[in-house]
Amino acid sequence: GQQLNQSPQSMFIQEGEDVSMNCTSSSIFNTWLWYKQDPGEGPVLLIALYKAGELTSNGRLTAQFGTTRKDSFLNISASIPSDVGIYFCAGLSGGYGGATNKLIFGTGTLLAVQP
């Protein structure tokens, strides 16, 4: 089946540092999404990417949809303690507007930020 591999698995950084994580797939996706999950909570959408090559920002977060449609990266600039959590990439499997659009989640990147 379709699998998304995220790297790194975990990161331990100092407050103020920039962070970069990426996600690769053997399959093409038409939409890439980045979510953040806090302990015991549901995934919260951070950024959605709809076109190959698209670069989108949301505050200190920037994400890009790879040109091959098989990868994506997420950057966090000037990290703060509340950035702590697990970051998941997710690829949308299914055609645009189709009724079978399931998300395939990546393996997750655990981010720890030391004040």
Next chain:
Amino acid sequence: EPEVTQTPSHQVTQMGQEVILRCVPISNHLYFYWYRQILGQKVEFLVSFYNNEISEKSEIFDDQFSVERPDGSNFTLKIRSTKLEDSAMYFCASSDRLRGETQYFGPGTRLLVL
């Protein structure tokens, strides 16, 4: 901002019992989903629902599982006879076609089967 809500937040049940997990999707959304996350693992797709019928289901979603939209606002997941391995966090999600099917997740129901 509209959000997906889920009840209960936690559910403890005995093996073999039936459980119903409830979700209220975002009101103008048309597509509904259930996912689960076993502790420490990634989120896995269970089922998608559109136009009052299942549009896709995973191999996890066997005959013990069913979904229903009993009225205009609720979306439920029923597990008929729970097994120990059904213990997980269950997330409901909904999406709006006009926003490219970006899916918004509820806070989850933590199910523990004893």
